[in-house]
Amino acid sequence: MPPQVSTDETDELFTVAADYLRKRLTPELSQPKVAIICGSGLGGLVDTIEETDKVEFSYEEIPGFVSSTVPGHAGKLAFGLLGKNKMPTVLMVGRFHFYEGYNLKQITFPIRIFKLLGVETLIVTGAAGSLREEFETGDIGVLSDHISIPGFCGVNPLSGPNLPAFGPRFTALSDTYDYELRVKAFKAAQKLNFTPGSIKESIYCFAGGPTYETRAEARFLKSTGGDVVGMSTVPEIIVAKHCGIKILGLILVTNKVVEKKPKSADPMNYQQMMNYQDQEPVNHEEVIALGVSKAKDMKNLVKTIIELI
Numbered sequence: 001m002p003p004q005v006s007t008d009e010t011d012e013l014f015t016v017a018a019d020y021l022r023k024r025l026t027p028e029l030s031q032p033k034v035a036i037i038c039g040s041g042l043g044g045l046v047d048t049i050e051e052t053d054k055v056e057f058s059y060e061e062i063p064g065f066v067s068s069t070v071p072g073h074a075g076k077l078a079f080g081l082l083g084k085n086k087m088p089t090v091l092m093v094g095r096f097h098f099y100e101g102y103n104l105k106q107i108t109f110p111i112r113i114f115k116l117l118g119v120e121t122l123i124v125t126g127a128a129g130s131l132r133e134e135f136e137t138g139d140i141g142v143l144s145d146h147i148s149i150p151g152f153c154g155v156n157p158l159s160g161p162n163l164p165a166f167g168p169r170f171t172a173l174s175d176t177y178d179y180e181l182r183v184k185a186f187k188a189a190q191k192l193n194f195t196p197g198s199i200k201e202s203i204y205c206f207a208g209g210p211t212y213e214t215r216a217e218a219r220f221l222k223s224t225g226g227d228v229v230g231m232s233t234v235p236e237i238i239v240a241k242h243c244g245i246k247i248l249g250l251i252l253v254t255n256k257v258v259e260k261k262p263k264s265a266d267p268m269n270y271q272q273m274m275n276y277q278d279q280e281p282v283n284h285e286e287v288i289a290l291g292v293s294k295a296k297d298m299k300n301l302v303k304t305i306i307e308l309i
């Protein structure tokens with residue numbers, strides 16, 4: 001049974017967890033340069049590494065890791081070589097979410113382990129709902145910025161004592177999303193002949209979940225300037241930025257966020273105007289199914305980006 005994480009114990013556990021993994025890996029795999037976090041339904045990204053090289057650890061066996069409790073998040077760490085350039089890579093096949101009851105230190109614990117192992121680039125993937133007409137289901141968003149709704153209320157993974165070994169007390173987030181990596185994402189999409197316009201720069205709104213948005217919340221989020229909304233991604237990105245890892249965020253648009261009222265409603269017909277039920281509510285099964293159906297595109301995209309690094 002691995003030690004359980006409490007916020008106070010976490011600091012020493014970074015070294016314990018990194019040593020645990022290092023001791024069980026070949027020198028080639030124990031110093032990954034790239035880490036990938038697989039979002040809902042995107043666990044298939046693990047197939048981008050060759051089966052022959054792959055070494056996997058279930059989260060339950062790694063000191064300090066909590067468990068993935070959400071369907072579509074397998075709960076294992078996979079090490080291997082990825083792409084033609086055989087990039088040493090670690091994949092989190094399944095992530096942790098705030099709404100699972102974990103604190104932000106627990107959710108972001110793996111990021112500092114990656115830093116200790118030598119990771120220089122983090123590719124975060126996730127599912128998100130579209131807040132904009134022009135963001136269609138199945139589109140891929142390349143994150144250019146984010147808005148952390150919990151962050152405005154002081155819910156931030158860097159709250160509490162700073163860990164100077166990893167980074168400064170105050171971290172600027174104005175240039176969080178690496179320019180070169182964003183360009184590489186678009187180059188890779190072009191190389192793969194993705195439909196023009198199906199990959200777009202996007203601003204991600206982080207909401208705590210697990211509830212999807214009310215119509216009024218959706219309207220509020222649209223007014224903030226965000227393009228997509230999801231329940232993850234930002235905590236990991238903040239901690240990666242704190243410790244100087246380069247970041248690329250890739251979002252799969254799995255659904256459209258609810259509309260205020262039916263578009264077709266006749267303003268003179270109160271029965272139509274008050275009937276909000278004509279849009280199917282979003283559900284997690286649909287989110288996973290979309291992820292699985294786009295898995296091949298996401299895999300090819302990530303692999304091609306890494307070959308351009």
Ligand SMILES: O=P(O)(O)O[C@@H]1C[C@H](O)[C@@H](CO)O1
Nearest residue numbers: 039040126127231232284287
């Ligand atoms: O882990 P991600 O952000 O990919 O998953 C999204 C957010 C919730 O976990 C879930 C809701 O359907 O999908």
